[in-house]
Each structure stands twice: as C-alpha cells, then as structure tokens.
Amino acid sequence: MSNEDLRASADAVLARLVGDPSGNARLREDQWRAIEALVADRRRALVVQRTGWGKSAVYFVATALLRAAGSGPTVIVSPLLALMRNQVGAAERAGIRARTINSANTEEWDAVQAEVAAGEVDVLLVSPERLNNPDFRDQVLPKLAASTGLLVVDEAHCISDWGHDFRPDYRRLRTMLADLPPGVPVLATTATANARVTADVAEQLGTGESAAEALVLRGPLDRESLSLGVLPLPDAAHRLAWLADHLHELPGSGIVYTLTVAAAEEVTAFLRQRGHTVASYSGKTEDADRRAAEEDLLANRVKALVATSALGMGFDKPDLGFVVHLGSPSSPIAYYQQVGRAGRGVDHAEVLLLPGREDEAIWRYFASLAFPPEEQVRRTLDVLGRADRPLSLPALEPQVELRRSRLETMLKVLDVDGAVRRVRGGWTATGQPWAYDAERYAWVARQREAEQQAMRDYAATSGCRMEFLRRQLDDEAAAPCGRCDNCAGARFTAEVSPASLDAARGELGRPGAEVEPRRMWPTGLAAVGVDLKGRIPAGEQAAPGRALGRLSDIGWGNRLRPLLSPQSADGPVPADVADAVVTVLADWARGPGGWASGAQDAPARPVGVVTVDSRTRPRLVRSLGEHIAATGRMPFLGTVSYTGDGTGHPVPRSNSAQRVRALHGALTVPAPLAESLAAAGGPVLLVDDLADTGWTLAVAARLLRRAGAGGVFPLVLAVQG
Template identity: 70%
Template sequence: MSERDPATDRGAVRERAEAVLRRLAGEHARLRDDQWRAIEALVVDKRRVLCVQRTGWGKSAVYFVATALLRQSPATGPTVIVSPLLALMRNQVEAAARAGIRARTINSANLDEWDEITTEIHGGEVDVLLISPERLNNPDFRDTVLPKLAATTGLLVVDEAHCVSDWGHDFRPDYRRLRTFLANLPAGTPVLATTATANERVTTDVAEQLSGGEQTETLVLRGPLDRESLRLAVLELPTPAHRLGWLADHLDRLPGSGIVYTLTVAAATETADFLRSRGYAVASYTGQAEDADRRGAEQDLLDNKIKALIATSALGMGFDKPDLGFVVHLGAPPSPIAYYQQVGRAGRGVEHAEVLLLPGAEDQAIWRYFASLAFPPEEQVRSVLAALEQAGRPLSTQALEPIVDLRRARLELMLKVLDVDGAVKRVRGGWIATGEPWVYDVARLRRVAQARTAEQQAMREYTGAIGCRMEYLRSCLDDPGATPCGRCDRCAGPRFDAEVSAPALAAAQAFLGRPGVEVAPKKLWPTGLEAVGVPLRGKISPAEQALPGRAVGRLSDLGWGARLRALVGPDAADGPLPDDVASAVVEVLKAWAHGDGPWPTRPVGVVAVGSRQHPRLVASLAERIGTIGRLPLLGTVAPTGHAPSPGGGARGNSAQRVRALHGAFALPGELAAAMSGLSGPVLLVDDLVDSGWTMAIVARELRRAGAPAVLPLALAVAG
C-alpha cells in the first residue's frame, strides 16, 4: 500500500488546518464543518469558492488557515486579499500575525513602503498581501506590480464580494477589475469570495464572474443567515424631535456600546451634538470627517470609551467589534439587504443585542435623492467620450468637469464603469479614450433601477411587517431556511415602548428648532475654466470674496429640513416669507451679530439675488429684513439671458456652475453707483445656497463695484 500524500490526504490536511486555527484563535478553537468544507475545496481541490455566510461566520479563519497550508509548499505564492476598507486591512494584518502569517498591505496611506513591500513579495517574504479594489486600476500598480503578482498568486480572496455585482446594494466598479486579475491567474489557482449580503440574483452573478473561463463551476457554500443574538424591533415615532427625545430617554438602557446610524451627514452631526448636550459620551462618524478623526472615533468605540458612534453608512463593511450591544437606525436604509448588513455588526460576541429601527417620514425623499445620482444619461456619457477622443492626450477628472455637468464623485464613478467596459483607460495624467465601441445598456440600467425600487418597497414593508422581522430579512436574502426567530418584537412582543418623556421631547424640540448654519465663502476658482473660455483661475482675490455667511438651516437637517424643503424645494410654490421662518431669520441675524464669528460692522443695506423659481419669496425676505433692521433695500441683482436660476444645478459640478454663471449677472446702474459710497457691509439675500457659486459671483460683482464687504444670507443650504 502506498503512503498517503500529505498534500491531498483530507484527514491529514484537516489536522494541520486545526493546528493553524488554534494558533489563530486559541487552544479551544475548532473548525466547523462548513469552514472545513471551504478550506478543503481551496487547499485540496483548488476550487473557486463563493461563501454566502452571515457576519461572524469566520471567513478570515478560512482564508488564513488556507494560506498557512498552501504556503507550506515552496512553489505556492502569496495570498492576495482584495478588501474594501483600510480599517479592515489593519485588523487583518494584526490577526494574521497571531497565526504566524506575514501580511502586508499596499494602499494610499503607505506609498513610501511600496517599493519595500514589492521587493518582499518578489523575495517570497510575504504570505498575505491586502489591497483595495481601487488599487487594481492604479496605473503604476496595474502596469508594474499586478502582472507579476497575478502570475505568482497562490490564493485570491475577494472580500465583500457582493460589490462585484451591479445588482448588489453596494456595487463598486473597481471590483469589476477583478475579472482581469482572474483571467491572469495561473490555471488551478484557488479563489475564495465571501459576502454576508447577497440574494440569489447577486449570488448567481458573482459565481458566474468567478468561474470566468474555468472549466469547473464556482462552488457556492450558502449558510443560514439567522443572527441568533439579535432582537429586532421597529418604533414608529411622529417627528425627528420625538426620535431624538426617545434616544435621550433610552440610550443608557441599551446594552453595552453600539452604533446609531443616520441617513445623512447633517443628521449624524445633529444627533451627536444633541446627545452630548444630554450628557452622553458619543462621537460622530461621517465621510466628510478627516481620516484621523474617523479612526479615533472607531477606536473609542472599540475601547468602550463612548456609549455610541453616531454614523452614516461611511462606517461601512469590515467594522468588527464582537461585543457591540446595539444598533439603532434613525431613518431606514433603502434596502433590507443593506439593513441586514448594518445590523449584523451587533451581537457577534454577546448573547443578546438590541436592533431598533426608528423610521422617518423624510426617508423616502432621501432615498430618491441618492437614487438620482445613479449612472448618468447617455448624452453626458457620450460628451465625455467625445472630449477624450478629441483631446488626443490624457485628461484629468478636473479637466473634464468644465465639459460635463456632473459632480466629481459621479463623474469618477462613470469613468470607472467606462474603464471596466473598455471604453476608456486610466493612465498617468488622467483618462484616455480607447476607441473601442461602447453601447449604453439602457435595458440593464432600467432593470437595476427597477431592482432598487423593489428594494425600497421591501424596506417599507419591513417596517409594517406583521410577521417575524428576522424571517422577513432572511427571505429578502433568499435564505431557504428562513423561519420565525422567536426574539423580535413581532415574535416575542416589544421590549421598548414609544413613549418620550416631556423633558426629553422639549429639549429635542428646542435643539432642533435653533436656526442658523454657517455658509463658507468660496476662496478658489474651479480648475480647467480657461479651457472653456472663462478667464478665471487660482485663488479668488480677497478683495472680491464674500465674508462667511449664514442660513436658517440645511435641507437635510432633522429640525429645519422639512420646513425649508417645503419652502425652497424644486416643487415648492412661490409666495411671501412665512412668519415662522421670518422669526427664524431674525434669530439668525441676532446670533450672527453677537455670537461666534460676528460680522465686522453692522450692515448698511440689503441686496437681493433675483430668483427665477421663488422671486416673491426672495423679495419678501429682503423686504422683511429691511423693515426689521431698518436697512435700505439697495436693489436686486438678477441673472441675464438664459443663465440657470440661482440654486439650480443641484447635481452638477463647480466648473459647470461657474461657466454658466460667469458674465450672467450685471448690476443695475443705481445699485452699482450705490456700492461706491457705502460705509459698511451689505447683506446679500437669496433663497437657497446650493453650490455656493451664485452668492460668490454676485458678491464679486458687488465688491468690484465698491462694496466694502458682502455678508451672504440665505434661507437654506442644500445638503
């Protein structure tokens, strides 16, 4: 009888796998059968495997154990893990070290280490390399590192694999670049893809992309998606003040520390500020915060220094705190699948965790706004392709902005999709057109949009579900084992009521009722304007700038948002300034005069920005300010010709906005003459500050005519 081959003898491989796991997770750790099945398929059978398993299932144990076993062969190259978050990468490097696995990461935060890490990879000194999906199309990495890396990869791991599919709730075009990586892998290289949030459609799509040209189909290992520690509940509260008041009353009753999710940056900031005013130790976490601040807030939560992190979806995939005791949502995400992913961060290492959804009437308006930022219309895409073809050289994203009216994030998303489709290519210095034919896939985009609409309807149905909430979420993920959980408010009755104490409600109403936000002045012109005939560049001269301004509130505010949307939103009827908003304007002016960052001297007059959408509203605002402040109305600056109305272009970029507004405003003769004789600043009033360029350009005209200073004042700020 021949001796057993230790590389293929499944019993021997499992014994070695268990030994690695004990180094990774402790002497009492044991592989579950489903984890072993994945490791066996990768190490022994060299399969491509897709694991659709609940959060906390132990996917990192699978790929670290598989890496350790595969690297025991000198001919096997390093494992490459494509992971979406730097925070997750840092955690993974530390976890790998516990198992004796040498892990490194190449990302935008360690550029000075790239050469050293590349040398280590080629020298066989790295067992695991973690990279972001964006790195796959960085020109230097793609052209110099990636080909050699793909040729020597021993195992490819795709984390959060639902991002590969545009049917998924968090599709990222850079993940599609994995198709090129997969195609360049040596034959028989095992591949592991993992996700906790994929329904049947997404699972099929990802599995097909993983299989590629391989003869064997992707092995799909799908487990039950129940989270036995989670107790789901929904509380219907009538207003944002009630929801904040409820949090103030109940946050200390929620177990341990946790996360409070909001739908917007403004809501996260307001909620954190209010809870701090009620004595709670909380921190905010949004995509607009500095990276160091976000990392500090994460660490404070991990160390239980704060009760809660008040976060937008920027606190995304990969955040791992096993003892997280609760997740509360102020506002519903637009998809049950996204909701399942976010609540799955709680209860990984504790017996019970509370999950509460407090939906708001404004949720659907927020969903519609984000849905409107999907892939652009065909004419905008074609204009970008034409510009790249005509340029004959690489164009940066900034250089393209004056050509197409898309904000930068949306423009970059479009370019990434075109890159994946082969129509453009990212090179040093920007983007070039490849000349390859490209088809605008109207039918697919329509089907994706319809899928998003269906997800929103499913989320509405979740809040009013009469059956088990966990069963409903599992059904949305096509979990065949979905059954009543016995723990949620529908199965076991509510654990929390919707009562809000009078003091907490009054405090929340007072907090949200405070008007006033700062409007930052523009100090730099957008890049690329000269290429489209606008002779402006660099810094805006201080002699032509506005001073910092004020507005009653943001359209996304929990407090003033709904009131202001009804007044200055795109569908709002024009009319005189309501008394309640006029009172708020007076409060803003009082605070501005005497509070932080006061105006230099009292204004000496009022100038209105002519509005195409709300002329009566703006005129009434200027008149009320003039009457209350005993200030003369100096005049109105209205756009000439066919310039977009102030506050328009909500989804465009700064370069397009300035291009459209440049030369569109001329001061009436009497108003221009009045500027040179003023002894103090003028108040420049408008209904809505969106991009901020209308205020900046009109202020520039007033300053050039002789105004000593300009103080912008608006009813609302977009965003």
C-alpha cells in the same frame, strides 16, 4: 498530505487565530469544505454566509496552509479601512504576516511592495481603488497576479451592479482573474447577496463556468442573537429624546447609524450634552480620528459610535450589543449587512429601527446619483476622443455637466467596459465601440425602487422581521425567529421624558449653519472661454456666510426640504422661517467676529440688503430680503439679476466648472443697484434661498464688490449637504 492531516493542520491554525491555547478549536464542516476546496483542490469558491459565520477564518487558515506548501502570498481585496485594520490584527494572532496598501498609508507603499517581492508578506490587503490606479494596475498588479497563491474578494457583492453597494473599481478584478496562473484558488465572500447578486458575482469572478470548477457555499442567514424591532416616533425631536433617555438601557456598547454626515454630527453633539459617551464616525472623519473611535468602541470606552455607512462592512467587534438606526436605509440588504455588526459573540443583541419622515428625501437624493443618461456619457466620450492628451477630472469638468464624484464613477464603469482608460495624467478614450445598456440601467433603477418599497414594508409588517429580511436575501430556510418585536412582543416603549424632549426640540430648533465662501476658481475654465483662474482676489470674495440650516439636517432640514422642493409653489417666506432667519442674523452679528460683537477687528455693520434673482422662487427670495431689511432697519438695495442672454438658459446644478461657466456673464448688477451701492458705501447682506455649489454666491459677490460694495455677507435659507 492526506485530507486528515490537512484538516488537523487547519484546526491548529484556527486555534492560533482565535487565541485558543488548548488547541481544541475546530472548524465547522462548512468552513472546512471551503478550505478543502481552496487548498486541496485549488478550486474557485463563492461563499455567501451570514455575518459572524467565520469567512475570515477560511481565508486565513487557507493562507497558512498554502504558504506552508510553498504558495505565494494571499491577496485580499477589501473595501474598507476598518476591515483592513481588524484583519491585520487577526492575521498576526495566527502568525501570518499581513500588510496593507490603501489610501491611508501611501508613505508605506514602496516598502510594502518591496516586502512582498522579497517573500516577507503572507497576506496583502488591497483597497479596490488601487486596482484602477494606473501605476498599480500596470506595474504592481501583473506581478501580484503572477505570484499570488490565493486571491480573496471580500464583500464580493460590491462587484455586482445589482447589489446594494456596487463599486466599479471591483470590476477591475476581472483583469487580475484572467492573468492568474492555472490552479490558483479564488475565494469570494459576502453576507449580503440575494440569488440575483450571487449569480452575478459568480459570473463576474469567473466562478460560474461550471459546477465542476466552482464551489458555491450558501448558508442560512438567521442570526439567532439578534432581536429586531421597529419603533415609530412622531418626529426627529422624539427620536433624539428617545435615544437620550434609553441609550443606557441598551446592552453593552454599539452603533447608532444615521443616513447623513450632518445627522451623525447633530446626534453626537446632542447625546454628549445629555451625558452619554459617544463619538461621531463618517466619511468626513479624519483617519486618525476613525482609528481612535474604532479603538474606543472595541475597548468599550464609548457607549456608541454615531456613524454613517462609512462604518460598515468588516468592522469586527464580537460583543457589540446593539445597532440602532436613526433613519431607514433604502435597501433591506444594506440594512441586514449593517445590523449584522451586532451579536457575533454574545447571546443577545438589540437591533432597533427608528424611521424618520426625512428618509425618503435622502433616498431620492442618492438615487439621483445613478449612472448618467446616454447623452452625458456620449458627450464625455466625445470630449476625450477629441483631446490630444489625457484629461484629468478637473480638465473634464468644464466640458461635461456632471459632478466630480458622479463623473469619476461613470469613467470607472466605462474603463471596465473598455471605452476609456485611466492613465498617468488622467483619462483617454480607447476608440473601442461601446453600447449604452439602457435596459440594464433601467432595471437597476427599478430594483432600487423595489428595495425602497421593501424597507417601507419591513417597517410596517406585522410578521416576523428576521424572516422578512431573510426572504429579501432569498434565504430558502427563512422562518419566524421567535425573537423580534412582532414574534415576542415589543421590548421598548415610545415614552420619552419631558426634559429630554424639550432639550431635543431646542437643539433641533436652533437655527444656523456656516456657509463657507469659495476662495479658488475651478480649473480648466479657459477651455470653455472663461478667463478666470487661480485664487479669487480678496477684494472680490464673499465673506463667510450663514444659513438657516442644511437640507440634510434632521432639524431645520425637515422644514426646509419641502419649502425648497422643485415641486413646491413659490410664495412669500413663511413667518416661522423668516423669524428663524432673523435669529440667525442676530446670533451672527453678536457672535465671534460679528459686526455687533465689539471685537476690535469686527467688520462694519451691513448697510443694506441685496437679493439674488431666482427663476424658480422669486417671491420667496424677494420677500425674505425685504423682511430682513425691514427687521434690521436697513434699506433693500435691489437684486443681482440675470442678463437677457441668461434668462433662457437654466444654470446647471452639476460640477463647479459648468456652474461658473453658465453664471459668468449671465448675472449682472443693474445700474440702480450699482448707484445704491455707491451711495450706501459699506458691506451688504446677499440673500438667496439655497447654496448648493456656492458659485452663485461667489459670482454675485464678485460683481457686487466690483460695483463698490465694501463687503458681501451671504445669508441663505439652506445649504445642500
């Protein structure tokens, strides 16, 4: 087929894809260049183009042409379910049969794989996590590599640990690339890569071998429909009130991004109270609810989704009219990627950043999840090396001081590096030499710090905001946009109504969050000499408790974070915090199931207050316990203390098993407290400053119940998360 005929066929597929019955749709020249490279020349290509450029059109049109020529199915590695759902719908419009394999459709995997084997599938969308599943990697992946006609890596910046959204599962693609038969084209796409990330992705994907073999298409990143702005407001209450007052003024429907799940839920509840039709969307949202929320936004049945970054790459709504950020992302590249959801198919979309003073604390938290120090990595390799069988994550946790999510990410990196291997039943050490690349990890950490400073600079700049973002992405064509608030003048005032501000203050100032008790001991404790397993006996459990707030809240979280910071000095509980805790206690007592509720099955009223000893804030915790006791007119019974063996050994704030191992035998109920419990003869309030993993409360509650307490109600200042 001549190139002219190929181009005509490509345009015909595009017309079906975009639903153009006239058949007049035409590929842009840069889209055609990519398709020509893939279909006619069977080359590898890296496409770095702005959101809305039409990257999906390239791989769907190429798929149709390659399948018509007898090639095998296209495999698209895609990071998010929202993208997969959008892509399947788009493929069907072009007559392309698309199926997915991801965590949300496990019951369909066997059927999908059978359809692929039978040649009934044109496009298979796979989540990156599947690539490192042992069964998929060993049984399915080799067959896919042997039969695929086109490999597509969508959101390819995820493959680079220099990028803002590095995902170690993506590195497994190197194995698949190595197994591809000669002449199978590869397409990598992203809208959010600076020059360093682009070079790294090219190297990772094997597209950087030579200019003759690889095509790199990098276009200008201006988004002519977007009007960027920043609106500094005094505090969280003003930001919530501003949203309540001005959300209806924003064009069409859109997205309000928050930095945490707790904030997304808070903002959603408040906006609904103020009469707005909004829905929450986060990593904790059930898949069915996510689907419903996406569909409601696509159909403009909601004004906005209040979302975390879980609603990000790939969500495709061409007429999305606005993106508002309630809090600043830590990276200008991540910010550009998220605002790129708006204005794809409309002439004008509003993009507004409402920065908050809690932003940097949240940045620091996520930065703490970076690749672990060498000592912890070596410890993990040593444990795996000495094991006579594969170790699962729960089996590893008691022996490694890392939280599960961080431990799993580290193991995935080590797997790609060849030091460990994921197999059925867990992980094993390969015995291969491995070097800790301290220089690289330090460079990544410095890069993150530079990105954070760039976001501060973005909020403060008096220059063009779009030009600023484009320069952060190394866009050589960056120039003033003429549309942002600095180029064209501010479009929004900071004005909020007294009614909305009062309502926001009331909502954010309302204290109280639930503290869920631990019900099951962590697995694997026997391996470290702790004889606890299974369900915690009902007579040794804590009851559901209460906290003043969550550290990730935009209300009480802003008050509690500095108070509980490791850098803050110990001292008596501040009066406003103490009064708010008393309010929580009163609401708890009168609420459903509370001891003062009058319910027939209500628990007995606490007969005293017990505190948990604190190495870092003893005066704060003691004064809080004594204040609650005095206000509630009940005795202060004493403190669950650390034993002499426990005082010199800090309790690790890592995973559950390590936490229990360190606490077991380190806490004790002193004799005077045990006598007071026996004399009091009823349930007690157990007071502490922070519930992080929840295991200090669980272990202390077990000791108190075994010492005679009729029940234990935890009451803390804050819960993590």
